[in-house]
Amino acid sequence: YRYEYFSDNTAAFEALKAGVYLFHEEFFSAIWATGYDFPSLDKGWVKREVIADDRPSGAQGFWLNLRRPQYQDRRVREAIALMFNFEWSNETLFYGLYNRTDSFWEGSNMQAEGEGSDAERAVLEPFRNQLPETVFSEPANTPPESTTRKTDRGHVRQANTLLEEAGWVIGDDGVRRNADGEVLTLKFIDDGPAFERIILPFVENLKLIGIDASFELIDSAEFQERRETFDYDVITTRFVLPLSPSVELRNLFSSKSADQPGSFNVSGVADPVVDALIEEVIAAEDREALDTRVKALDRVLRDKIIWVPNWFKGSHWIAYWDVFGHPDDKPPYDRGTDYWWFEQAKFDALVAQGALR
Structure with a gap:
């Protein structure tokens, strides 16, 4: 594992867009509503999903x-x-x-x-x-x-x-x-x-x-x-x-x-x-x-x-580079991301297209 720290949420979001890291949960409604219009998303390299949150909201x-x-x-x-x-x-x-x-x-x-x-x-x-x-x-x-x-x-x-x-x-x-x-x-x-x-x-x-x-x-x-x-x-x-x-x-x-x-x-x-x-x-x-x-x-x-x-918000807002697979269903009270898997072929394809390094 490699841990990388960002000075603020803006820096972290820019790093996601650049492919510095591959998985992100969004917590800011303004960014979720207006910020996801960058080229890698338009090309289908980055995916967005809304995952139901069955847990008590706090x-x-x-x-x-x-x-x-x-x-x-x-x-x-x-x-x-x-x-x-x-x-x-x-x-x-x-x-x-x-x-x-x-x-x-x-x-x-x-x-x-x-x-x-x-x-x-x-x-x-x-x-x-x-x-x-x-x-x-x-x-x-x-x-x-x-x-x-x-x-x-x-x-x-x-x-x-x-x-x-x-x-x-x-x-x-x-x-x-x-x-x-x-x-x-x-x-x-x-x-x-x-x-x-x-x-x-x-x-x-x-x-x-x-x-x-x-x-x-x-x-x-x-x-x-x-x-x-x-x-x-x-x-x-x-x-x-x-x-x-x-x-x-x-x-x-x-x-x-x-x-x-x-x-x-x-x-x-x-x-x-x-x-x-x-x-x-x-x-x-x-x-x-x-x-x-x-x-x-x-x-x-x-x-x-x-x-x-x-x-x-009653759901998890997830953005990720399209290098993962996951089951159709998720466990209750959890995002279910522990059951996701990395797909090397997808990663290699994005590297070949110059999307990732």
């Missing part, structure tokens, strides 16, 4: 830090979530290639849907007095659907009402303050520019409802330190949750981990019902019980609005 989102006093009111979190316009982002920035994430266990049998089964309600029933009635009477919380205009005026009205009810009043300067005169702020931080084009329109929408929102690009060392010490308002991250959830849930969502530096509880959620449901998941003795209990946990977490869910 929990990627803008995670709000509930340790901050201003985000402890659910109405504030709901107002913030209303101002992220996925539909506009998908059409304008993502070329319509993504789907909206609803669940922490998106794309799995553990995703809460609708009003839930009798078995799921039975798991939640002991906590009825500790949970909002909507957890039992309404479908699982899903992100609001926006218009494809950059700013959804209906959502602006809803968000303004929620913030007024929560005690955040807009002043003559267009900024909201509470009764103590504290400004409602929300700063996004990241250690790379990839999300900047997505976050900045979100920031603009948040300013429309009087939130003093901003985005700051910081270096990776500072980002890591601030993540581990929970020194942020909102953070963008993705967790790939296992197919059989267990003790790792304590690190992600438990009250104990909320104040444990370096834990993965990035939202700081600390709720006795969530703690109890985590322990029930861990104690599940069969697959059916596990799925049901995770659905109950998913439903409760989603109702709390601890994040603004992002998106997923």
